[in-house]
Amino acid sequence: MTDAACEAPAGAAASLVLTRNRLYGGLFLLAALNAASGAAVDAIGDLGVAGAVLALFNISAVVWMALAAGLALTWREPDYAPVRPLDLWLAGAVALAALLPVPAVSGVMLTVVGLHAAITAGPGSPLRRAAIIFLAVSGTLLWGKVLLTVFTRPVLEMDSWLMSSLLHVRQEGNVVWREGGAVAAVVSTGCSSIHGISVALVCWAAICQYFAVPLDRRSVLTALAAVLATMAVNMARIGGILVSPEWARIIHDGWGATVSMWVTLVLVTAICLFGARREVFARA
């Protein structure tokens, strides 16, 4: 079932209506912040409050940008579909999940409300577009981590195989090394491309949905380019460790990691904006 065309209530009545858009905007925000709270608690524990704030609570800047884009769609765009009874039940479920001390439960609820909103809102409506953004956010806050947890070895072996094929290094399982090299790198969950890919998809979803880019060949190629750019930067980082093992700590944990994060961020954002340039300039 999708939304019928909804007309704006006249005059002052417009401000008296809690619309589905606004209700779901609140639910998305509550569920997303609670799903992200585990990373935030870890960031505060590792870096202190000031350090955690500067590190954006260990949540990618792309995810914060996507939250803002999704909320802007639900709170600013005119859409007056009234709240349905099932929406209120879902609101209660999101609130209950948020009260639980396990952030992953809110991640699951973000997916549930995102799917419900995406299915029941009208095609191209602000609510459906926002729901798609928040579904992508749930992918990076929860499902990417679940995938890595449940399928750790196959995922890491695939990452390592790609590195081995492209960098021409030896590989066994998730261990890669240069022929005759002094060190081998164990590709662990922190080195996997999966997290970067999920963030690239959030960026793509946020820009495409905010600027109402149609899902066509151009859009799919943009997503593919963003994913490939993320993987290329990650492989360059691991490759750097194999080529210059004396720099391993700096490349893996120090400023090398910071540089690769920002290069990825700029590349992915630039690729997604370039793919959506028509719609971006049309809106400007």
Added chain:
Amino acid sequence: MKSLRAPSLILAAAVLVTLGGKAVTRQPPEPDTALFTRDVEQRLRTRGYSVTSRTLPSGVYLYGARGDCRLMVTEQDAFGTLADRNNQFAREVGPLHYVWRGRRRETAPRAEILLRFLVRRELVRLGPSPPRQPLGAIATGPGCSPADTAGLTPSDLPR
């Protein structure tokens, strides 16, 4: 937008209350693998093994020698990330087996150890700190008998 003040206030209150509740939870610490290494090293020395070690970013590998028996002991993580690396090092010594909660296994347990790890991690967030059960990986040379490796790794560790 005057009438939307109430829903906005409810949302703000819900965000504050739920995030406030999460803020008082603890950050689960990483498993303290040094505890495992110290415990195993002590057990090996108590049994008369001469002990050497190899320390790498991926972990510490303890090597014991007593008579004809040569063995290697290390801890394997719950996710199995180190399994391939441990296999590579084990080849220098002999076949690899695993010990978890005092039981010898020929292959590394996967689902049950991961489930326990994740449940414990969430419990630590809430306050209780149940002991963790490390997975020991032991490679033995041809001169070792099963009795040489029995009880070499701890079943429980506090962190």
